[in-house]
Amino acid sequence: METYYTMCTQKRQEELCRVRGELAAWSAKGLKLNMARGKPGKEQLDMVSDILTVLQDSEQCISDGIDARNYGELAGLPAARRYWADVLGCSPEETFVGGSSSLTLMYDTISKAYTHGLLHSPEPWCRLEKVKFLCPCPGYDRHFRITESFGAELISVPMTPQGPDMDLVESLVKDPAVKGIWCVPKYSNPDGIIYSPEAIRRLAGLKPAAPDFVLMWDNAYCVHEFEGPFVPFQDILTLCREAGNPDMVFEFASTSKITLPGAGISVLAASRDNIQYMQKLMGVQMISYDKVNQLRHVLYLKDRETTLALMARHSRILGPKFRAVLDALDRELAPRGLGSWQRPRGGYFVSYYAPRGTARRILQLCREAGVVMTPAGATYPYGVDPEDSNIRIAPSLPPVEELEQAMEIFCLCVRQAALESLGE
């Protein structure tokens, strides 16, 4: 097979004709396929739905002498704090267990930085002329949007295969207006990159000018391998403490992709001083989170080991889906020289880099053919990808057969957009 870049014009025209015809045939079927969001599929949900019945009666609701059904224990059920400490490698006193969404805990952290300030803030961020936030990109649109919604200036930092460009990060944090950085250290969203030990060491050891600089450490995929064995990770709280930055990091995780996305539990992990400070602020907005659901999770997931065993069962569902995506890219696009991609072993995405300037057109064609994807640019601050190239593929929701159809359509769209951009 010849790459489009070496093809003569006439061949490209014939190819474009062929591709258009094939896409039209797909469009005519009126399919509705969705690869937009990292939503677990029905098979995964069914697999964990026995969590619904793990808590059956009143007696079971007493945990460490605490009745999970009543008000109280703002920082979470002690058993749930021990569970998360076991998973993350920190201590229970360094955890704050929340409701169904870690995104909300992240939002709360930034929101409180704006309205009240963080532990070491000279003043609330809303009083400052300018707040800047570092956004390794491509990255997670919902992270960027939180800081954007508060009016922070988003600074793009390129991702490398080892994590964010650390030379740039170290230079940028010398600006006291730079108040933090968004990180997904394991299976980064969307590239699926695991930050190198060196990058993590440098992040933990940052010497920012802002005394209240915050490392927003979203460990969303800490146990989320879909291929191969569990990859251990270091406790970021320990690393920051050892580097003299005990209060710099807020780590986040949830069971959204371990049990039920709509009904899991979340955690914020930070230094004891941070937890104490946040608890004082959170106590104004909340009496306590849903401890019954926390208890359900403790009974169901038990500990890190039991959780890893469950994640291995998830991987048996997810693995084939990711392989279907990568196989399609390898088969349809690689030989034609169209774009590049990583080969992640965990997380929820495949990050595809289309030929420069074609991503938006590709997604328009996908939409017309009935395939919904994350909008182009979403993985960049302000939704603008300067290269118009990155496309986040989320293969978890559709069954494999639908996914194969969706990828066939997707690859045709890439081919058409590339051919169009190469000119007639």
Place this chain on the structure above:
Amino acid sequence: METYYTMCTQKRQEELCRVRGELAAWSAKGLKLNMARGKPGKEQLDMVSDILTVLQDSEQCISDGIDARNYGELAGLPAARRYWADVLGCSPEETFVGGSSSLTLMYDTISKAYTHGLLHSPEPWCRLEKVKFLCPCPGYDRHFRITESFGAELISVPMTPQGPDMDLVESLVKDPAVKGIWCVPKYSNPDGIIYSPEAIRRLAGLKPAAPDFVLMWDNAYCVHEFEGPFVPFQDILTLCREAGNPDMVFEFASTSKITLPGAGISVLAASRDNIQYMQKLMGVQMISYDKVNQLRHVLYLKDRETTLALMARHSRILGPKFRAVLDALDRELAPRGLGSWQRPRGGYFVSYYAPRGTARRILQLCREAGVVMTPAGATYPYGVDPEDSNIRIAPSLPPVEELEQAMEIFCLCVRQAALESLGE
């Protein structure tokens, strides 16, 4: 029995001696009794714990074609929105169903007013020199603390037996810095007052100078009678709309005292425009709330009628507790001329007005004797009761026998404090 105010000095001294002796005897028992917070008791929790098993399998999780287990439906499961609309008398499109805490929805509303502004805000409140908030008092400490935590100036408005002093409210809202008012319209916390139709009509028809004035309508006890039949209430959204203030009101409620306080569901009700506006802001902090728990509640509570039947069962547990409190006050304090109190038929509190200047002393004595109560002053802005008189009694948590002991101790403490204040 003679009132303390007509007793001669010698008799009072003898009485003080007697009371001290009795209190010392109670103290010696080392009891630990709690009437501090409106926490349902174990018997109530056990009564509703069959909600834990109402949702058993995967098939049940599909509601209106939506899988409650997965991400999505930020404004809540349609069935949960219909449920709340039925209870509150508004339409499903006017509801936003949240997580386990209505307090959090109230906090989110005020927080967003500060950081982003409400629908009709010329600018976010954090940009303003001064924000004032009306606090009918005695009132709910957690309400006051939310606005206090953002730096608002809290303005006390006296409660009358018909609701807040409306002449004063109408005059205060002419100040454009006055941005809202906290209301618990049915069984007000702590007085247990039901706002009169006239007061509600005047609140709905307010003509505030601030275009983004907000009526914070905490309908916490909307179906919470513990004595007598259900008392219907009018839909505040309709009243505000009819008065030309469609976007002025945010109503809140939750199932915290219907099902499980630690694991209920909450609701915010407001105009369609407000819901749309808030949804846009909430979408940054949340993908969706726990719809599995929303579904559990829909299956368990079904509708308004089924909910009222359940509340009647709660009242059979709560009624005797409230009667025990009121009986003790009637028996021990009324004949001695000590203080005054309302006789609520719903809600979670009895509001006791001690002789002026004695509330803090009474609660100190209670503490020493092993009875924990809401701190004196808590029901006033900044925790300062200018009369040092109001004490909130929360009888729901202890079993009746413990409650009777606690009230016996409480009444002795009132007697001792009153005698002390009358001088030797």
